[in-house]
Amino acid sequence: xxxxxxxxxxxxxxxxxxxxxxxxxxxxxxxxxxxxxxxxxxxxxxxxxxxxxxxxxxxxxxxxxxxxxxxxxxxxxxxxxxxxxxxxxxxxxxxxxxxxxxxxxxxxxxxxxxxxxxxxxxxxxxxxxxxxxxxxxxxxxxxxxxxxxxxxxxxxxxxxxxxxxxxxxxxxxxxxxxxxxxxxxxxxxxxxxxxxxxxxxxxxxxxxxxxxxxxxxxxxxxxxxxxxxxxxxxxxxxxxxxxxxxxxxxxxxxxxxxxxxxxxxxxxxxxxxxxxxxxxxxxxxxxxxxxxxxxxxxxxxxxxxxxxxxxxxxxxxxxxxxxxxxxxxxxxxxxxxxxxxxxxxxxxxxxxxxxxxxxxxxxxxxxxxxxxxxxxxxxxxxxxxxxxxxxxxxxxxxxxxxxxxxxxxxxxx
Amino acid sequence: xxxxxxxxxxxxxxxxxxxxxxxxxxxxxxxxxxxxxxxxxxxxxxxxxxxxxxxxxxxxxxxxxxxxxxxxxxxxxxxxxxxxxxxxxxxxxxxxxxxxxxxxxxxxxxxxxxxxxxxxxxxxxxxxxxxxxxxxxxxxxxxxxxxxxxxxxxxxxxxxxxxxxxxxxxxxxxxxxxxxxxxxxxxxxxxxxxxxxxxxxxxxxxxxxxxxxxxxxxxxxxxxxxxxxxxxxxxxxxxxxxxxxxxxxxxxxxxxxxxxxxxxxxxxxxxxxxxxxxxxxxxxxxxxxxxxxxxxxxxxxxxxxxxxxxxxxxxxxxxxxxxxxxxxxxxxxxxxxxxxxxxxxxxxxxxxxxxxxxxxxxxxxxxxxxxxxxxxxxxxxxxxxxxxxxxxxxxxxxxxxxxxxx
Numbered sequence: 001x002x003x004x005x006x007x008x009x010x011x012x013x014x015x016x017x018x019x020x021x022x023x024x025x026x027x028x029x030x031x032x033x034x035x036x037x038x039x040x041x042x043x044x045x046x047x048x049x050x051x052x053x054x055x056x057x058x059x060x061x062x063x064x065x066x067x068x069x070x071x072x073x074x075x076x077x078x079x080x081x082x083x084x085x086x087x088x089x090x091x092x093x094x095x096x097x098x099x100x101x102x103x104x105x106x107x108x109x110x111x112x113x114x115x116x117x118x119x120x121x122x123x124x125x126x127x128x129x130x131x132x133x134x135x136x137x138x139x140x141x142x143x144x145x146x147x148x149x150x151x152x153x154x155x156x157x158x159x160x161x162x163x164x165x166x167x168x169x170x171x172x173x174x175x176x177x178x179x180x181x182x183x184x185x186x187x188x189x190x191x192x193x194x195x196x197x198x199x200x201x202x203x204x205x206x207x208x209x210x211x212x213x214x215x216x217x218x219x220x221x222x223x224x225x226x227x228x229x230x231x232x233x234x235x236x237x238x239x240x241x242x243x244x245x246x247x248x249x250x251x252x253x254x255x256x257x258x259x260x261x262x263x264x265x266x267x268x269x270x271x272x273x274x275x276x277x278x279x280x281x282x283x284x285x286x287x288x289x290x291x292x293x294x295x296x297x298x299x300x301x302x303x304x305x306x307x308x309x310x311x312x313x314x315x316x317x318x319x320x321x322x323x324x325x326x327x328x329x330x331x332x333x334x335x336x337x338x339x340x341x342x343x344x345x346x347x348x349x350x351x352x353x354x355x356x357x358x359x360x361x362x363x364x365x366x367x368x369x370x371x372x373x374x375x376x377x378x379x380x381x382x383x384x385x386x387x388x389x390x391x392x393x394x395x396x397x398x399x400x401x402x403x404x405x406x407x408x409x410x411x412x413x
Numbered sequence: 414x415x416x417x418x419x420x421x422x423x424x425x426x427x428x429x430x431x432x433x434x435x436x437x438x439x440x441x442x443x444x445x446x447x448x449x450x451x452x453x454x455x456x457x458x459x460x461x462x463x464x465x466x467x468x469x470x471x472x473x474x475x476x477x478x479x480x481x482x483x484x485x486x487x488x489x490x491x492x493x494x495x496x497x498x499x500x501x502x503x504x505x506x507x508x509x510x511x512x513x514x515x516x517x518x519x520x521x522x523x524x525x526x527x528x529x530x531x532x533x534x535x536x537x538x539x540x541x542x543x544x545x546x547x548x549x550x551x552x553x554x555x556x557x558x559x560x561x562x563x564x565x566x567x568x569x570x571x572x573x574x575x576x577x578x579x580x581x582x583x584x585x586x587x588x589x590x591x592x593x594x595x596x597x598x599x600x601x602x603x604x605x606x607x608x609x610x611x612x613x614x615x616x617x618x619x620x621x622x623x624x625x626x627x628x629x630x631x632x633x634x635x636x637x638x639x640x641x642x643x644x645x646x647x648x649x650x651x652x653x654x655x656x657x658x659x660x661x662x663x664x665x666x667x668x669x670x671x672x673x674x675x676x677x678x679x680x681x682x683x684x685x686x687x688x689x690x691x692x693x694x695x696x697x698x699x700x701x702x703x704x705x706x707x708x709x710x711x712x713x714x715x716x717x718x719x720x721x722x723x724x725x726x727x728x729x730x731x732x733x734x735x736x737x738x739x740x741x742x743x744x745x746x747x748x749x750x751x752x753x754x755x756x757x758x759x760x761x762x763x764x765x766x767x768x769x770x771x772x773x774x775x776x777x778x779x780x781x782x783x784x785x786x787x788x789x790x791x792x793x794x795x796x797x798x799x800x801x802x803x804x805x806x807x808x809x810x811x812x813x814x815x816x817x818x819x
Binding site: 044069099101102107108109111114115117118119121122123125126127129130131134135136137138139140141143144145147148150151152153154155156157158159160161162165168172175179181196199200201202203204206261262263264265267277280284396397398399400 | 457458510511514515519520521522524527528530531532534535539542543544545546547548550551552553554557560561564565566567568569570571572573574575581585588592594608609610612613614615616617668669670671672673674675676684687695804805806807808
């Protein structure tokens with residue numbers, strides 16, 4: 001029998017809080033990370049807002065150390081890893097005795113470092129670049145830096161699948177653990193808010209325009225499809241084999257039951273093709289979990305305010321439409337923004353906190369809901385809900401679709 | 414028992430030729446693909462050599478997406494992918510789309526898109542900066558471009574674990590096939606020559622001024638290169654059923670992390686040794702079973718010394734008996750493509766019983782005292798070949814290929 005994989009810790013850095021509890025609380029209050037940008041000037045762009053983590057200071061999590069070797073992405077990931085390790089009670093002594101793997105999902109990783117490195121070589125000359133910066137120009141830099149920081153000597157991998165990166169990373173870790181290659185892993189995703197990413201998304205006309213956070217602004221499943229705003233952050237789950245976690249008396253937060261992914265050949269260009277790929281990802285996650293769709297109580301969708309939201313609504317309809325009870329659906333992205341590599345792991349943490357508290361966040365600023373979804377499926381306000389089993393979806397802009405089935409821990413009898 | 418996975422097609426685009434045959438002949442002949450850099454001006458650098466693919470031509474290979482519509486690393490991957498399918502005797506028009514997947518590795522993705530971003534910004538052309546950036550830059554586009562070009566919708570993944578990425582991608586593809594989530598996988602790595610990468614290695618003082626001499630006493634460094642290689646992987650029973658030529662079987666793999674330093678290996682080779690030991694255990698082998706090791710062998714003084722320590726740590730007294738060669742002596746370091754190209758070499762080594770040399774080897778180094786197959790290819794019986802790859806971030810990946818005995 002395949003081993004069962006459970007979550008024993010969570011760590012996140014987000015603009016809406018640096019603990020799962022505060023993060024979930026902000027989501028339920030309808031808060032939004034969208035605001036002015038201080039990391040760079042958005043002058044000249046149609047979009048003016050982003051979900052920046054203001055005053056992020058890694059010393060609050062990692063102590064007074066030399067942070068020069070770590071860029072913003074690495075600092076976020078190393079901090080989130082610290083929080084997840086502490087939450088699961090996984091000490092430095094335990095890390096010395098037993099390997100911990102790290103699987104990180106990211107879309108760009110350190111694109112700002114990469115770009116600045118190149119600009120410095122062009123303007124000052126190639127001998128004026130810093131070797132420390134060069135180390136961070138590889139896309140696995142944050143995973144490598146975090147492994148060094150926390151002495152994570154297990155398998156270390158980075159997965160790039162756009163906005164689906166974080167969920168793909170959790171799926172990859174799950175498979176490595178089921179086959180017994182890895183016993184303990186930190187898995188999740190990260191993205192920093194970068195000028196290069198902002199500029200690219202704005203030029204691609206994918207971002208919500210303007211400087212006002214009004215009704216319908218970047219609202220998932222809203223028919224206005226006005227685009228999303230960019231967010232940032234890092235979120236990691238501590239994953240352990242259930243038997244080992246129980247043996248050491250770890251608190252079990254949830255069980256990761258199944259994962260599925262699919263690729264949309266049209267890469268988002270065709271609505272039906274996109275919907276079919278999302279449906280396949282969800283169905284294969286359900287199959288992998290040994291679950292049926294009518295066992296699912298809630299869905300944390302990938303929708304963020306763009307045109308792809310409608311494909312996801314169509315996919316939800318095709319998976320759940322034939323049954324008496326359609327699960328409650330929500331998305332964190334009206335609050336967090338599209339945090340790219342971090343999105344999937346943010347959504348998983350939102351689901352786990354919703355299970356624990358019995359409250360599912362709403363979709364802030366939702367005004368004209370997509371009518372593909374049955375009435376009452378989505379709500380602009382948070383809801384009381386009995387949530388035992390849920391699905392998280394993550395859909396990249398480039399055809400990558402991923403779904404994860406998670407269940408609440410078994411109740412003590 | 415897990416499903417057996419075999420290699421049935423090989424495709425490559427390298428500075429030493431396009432396609433399996435051209436590359437293999439050049440490697441066995443000990444030719445070098447290293448030449449003065451042509452893709453950008455190295456006038457302000459103290460080194461000038463690179464392993465570029467000169468006159469790369471994707472004509473007739475990029476059919477669905479259109480030539481010129483994707484970046485260079487994607488083009489290299491697409492050409493390598495189509496060559497691999499042809500080599501496997503598969504008609505790209507008749508693939509089972511939902512059961513065919515893509516698993517790719519890279520170090521830098523499409524770095525030329527960042528370079529273009531900066532060129533436009535410095536040239537004071539802000540209105541054009543960033544156009545096409547999202548569609549062309551993020552590294553996952555290499556895997557998604559290849560899948561879209563071949564119109565396949567099976568498992569699709571990009572694993573950017575730097576210079577060990579090709580091995581990670583092949584390992585992932587093997588897992589997907591073993592789990593039954595696909596029936597055919599195209600797996601490998603791709604990286605395009607990049608001024609960013611070149612600048613970084615030049616700044617580290619890691620680039621050899623004249624030639625790449627792995628394991629030689631007077632070795633002076635690595636040489637950045639570019640390329641792509643893709644292996645067609647399928648379950649043994651499917652390959653047999655269609656009468657495919659089988660080059661090799663994937664025996665197993667091992668991954669680890671040094672957690673020591675971003676750009677330097679562990680001083681005692683601890684992480685590299687753990688990856689090799691894990692690969693041996695995963696394959697059900699003892700150290701004495703390995704007949705050939707394809708080294709990471711970059712040619713830097715430190716890498717080659719520490720890699721030798723790690724091999725000795727795992728293989729003990731057997732180490733001196735095992736031929737070890739580095740094709741980076743001929744291709745330079747093709748980054749994320751390197752371990753994919755080296756896996757292709759291992760597949761050919763077990764299928765043909767020949768191994769490529771380490772060229773430019775003149776003076777043995779007392780600290781590198783193993784058999785590095787100096788300068789001349791060899792004919793030997795290779796039942797098991799181990800491919801070692803190490804990367805920035807302390808990533809280590811060892812893959813073992815074996816002769817397929819059905």
